[in-house]
Amino acid sequence: MIHNFCRYGLLPVLLLSLCFPLLFPFSSWSAPAAAYADRKAPLPILGDYAGELREPHPRQDGIRHVDTVRTIRKLKELGVNSYLYLVWHAPTDWDDLRREFLPAAQKAGIDVWVYLVPPSEARSKSSEPFGTDYIAWFRAIGRLSQSYGNLKGVVMDDFNHNYSFFSPEYVAKMRSAGRKMNPELKFYPQIYYTGIKPDLIKPYRSLIDGVIMTYRDGKYRNTQRTRELDEQIEQAAGILRKEQLPLVLMVHASKLSATPSNPSVRYIQTSMRIGLDHMRKGNLQGLITYVLQKEWFPERKDRSAHSGFGYGSLFVPPGNHPSPGGWGEWQQPIVPDGSGKYTLDFYHLSVYPWRLRNGQYVKQVLIDGQVVWERDVHQDLTQRWKRAHIHLTPHLKGKKEAVLSLRLYRKQKGPTSWFYTGFDQLQPTGFQLANPGFEKPEGWTYRSNHPAVIGETLIFDPQRRLRVYLTTMMMYTLYRFHHQVNSYGGEAMKKEAGQLFTAIVEGRNQQALHRLNRLLERLNDHTSLDQDQRQQLQKMGKKLDHLLSVNP
Structure with missing residues (x-):
């Protein structure tokens, strides 16, 4: 743990904050980049959603308002050029946007999109002051965008879960109200992969300007697996390309409801790498982090192991469940010592909502x-x-020899409900186990006969927030650097930048450092660049070098 704290502690970020004050201007994005290497191609969306910082103390109205100064500072440090501002957490959010956040974001060169919650999320709390009157929202946002050119449009959460409310006729009225105030005001519904289908998109084709797809593994709702992300991007991009609509990917950087824990750093790294690669290929026109935390402290609710930091989790997400006979398990081979006396002590956990019934699922140990x-x-x-x-x-x-298995088994039919179970601190007598406390990923093998049972060694990471922040900063800096080299550099530099990009996307950071050093050497010899362009690239390159060093 001491090693991990030194490696991912606060000191590297403090040094980055001191050494890299925001060194480059931000570009806006308004249309898909048809050819990535085109000098005139605008920078795609490098965005963040919500996760706003609040002032430490309430104002006279008793509310902790949005801390505009600190939030903008963090967004600039990350390299964000677009921010999705959620109007929902406090009744003052709309006024904070109008009076403080928008003018500060405009000065910082950051585009802003107003993010609204739909009726399905407004039952107990709605966005103020217009609630679920989205025609009024679009009218007000359009009017506000007349004064602030960096206010680009509106995003509606969970659009495909609210089709009965958002009929094409109603969306047309929303759009018309906004565009009467500003003909350039854009509307991007947030739609999950399962809702991006030709027959669902076509009725709204003339009413939307693009789609934000939040990845959560399709019908098996989780933030643990990324194996379907490539295919889902390609399929969704293909559908939207036929309608000439851009696709923007949103990646969970914080906890998805009804899941065992916050997404791991590895999950976010992998998701962002895949997203950046598809941006380079032209399948995506933007990448957005979902609730990226901007204050760094241990997320103690994730420390749910019985002892130590880790445990073996078996998770069934909401929605699609296995039929009776479905299972998932942790297993490893064991070798009895011949003593003839064998026991196993262990701890087990269940976390479930009220909908789960007796007899549906059982935990098992098998030999x-x-x-x-x-x-x-x-x-x-x-x-x-x-x-x-x-x-x-x-x-x-x-x-x-024998095989020990820790299994979750579907025994009976019943209502679908998310839940998860866990095993921890195994203490064998008469045989040994590798990694009996699930304190590292090794030792156990996960097996399942149904994709709705998800196994993961959940290891609490007290530096998760900081590491996700650094990962996002590195990915956005990489994309900006690569984009700038392709805009200004010669063919040799472009080739080197492409190899650097590929190395980072594939997780080969040490090789990436070597490529980056070669690229910076070429940069010094590149005579066609003016002084400002060279300095801009050098500063971004040095920032990327530091980020690669603290994220080996």
């Missing part, structure tokens, strides 16, 4: 595929670790 212990997921209090003790002598006596 060579035979159940030796079973307990209903619903039998124990939620969020409480329970200790179990098993006598394994009858199941291991005389065996030279």
Whole structure:
């Protein structure tokens, strides 16, 4: 832990803040980049959504308002050129936007999009002051954009979950109200992959200007797997390309509801790398982080292991569930020591909502595929670790080797509901286990007969927020640097920049450092660049060098 704190501690970021005061202007984006290397191609959206900082103390109205100064400073440090401002957390958000945030963002060169919640999220709390009167919202936003050219448009959350409300006729009225004030005002609905289908998009083609797709693994709603992201981007981009609509990807940087924990740094790194690669290919016209945290402290709610930092999680997301007989498990081979006395002590956990019923799912321990212990997921209090003790002598006596499995098993039909289970602190007698406390990813193998059961070794990372922040800064700096080299540099520099881009996208940061040093050497010898262009590229290159060094 001392090593990790030194590696990811606050000192590198403080140094970055001191050494890299925002060194380059921001560009706006208004249309898909047809040819990435085109000198005239604008910089795509490098964005962030919500995660705004609040003032430390309430004002006279008793509300902690948006801390505009600190939020803008963080956005500039990250390299963001577009910010999706959520009007929802406090009744003063709209006034904070109009009076403080928009003028500050305009001065900083940051475009702003107003992000609204739909009726499905407005039952207990709606956006103020217009609530679910979205015609009034568009009219007010259009009027405000007359004074601030950096106010680009409106984003509607969970659009495809609210089609019954947002009929094409109603959306046409929304759009008309906004465009009467500003003909350039844009509307991007946020739609999940499962809602990006030709028959769903076509009725709205003339009413929207693009789509924001938030990735959460399609019908198996989670922020743990990225294996479908490439294919989903390609398919969604293909559908929207036929309608000449741009696609922007949103990546979860904070917790998705009804999941075991915040997404890991590795998950965010992988998602952003895939997103950047598709931006370079022209499949995406932007990348946005979802609730990127801008203050760094341990997220203690994620430290839910019984002991240490890690445990073996088995998670069933909302929606699509396995049929009876479906399972997922952690397993590893074991070698009995021949003593003839074998036991296993361990701790197990269940976290579930009220909808889960008795008898639907059970936790099991198996030896060579035979159940030796079973307990209903619903039998124990939620969020409480329970200790179990098993006598394994009858199941291991005389065996030279065996396979131990920790399984989640669907036993009966019932209402669909998310939940997750966990195993931790295994203490064997008469045999040994590798990684018995799930404190590292190694030792256990995950297996499943259905994709709706998701296994992950969940290891609490006290530096997660900081590492995600640094990762985002590095990815956005890379894209800006690559974009600038392709705009100003010669063919040799462009080739080197492409190799640098590929190395980082593939996670080969040490090779990327080598490529970057070669590119900076070429930059010094590049005579066609004027002084400002050279200095701009050098500063971005040095910033990228530092970021690669603290994110090895």
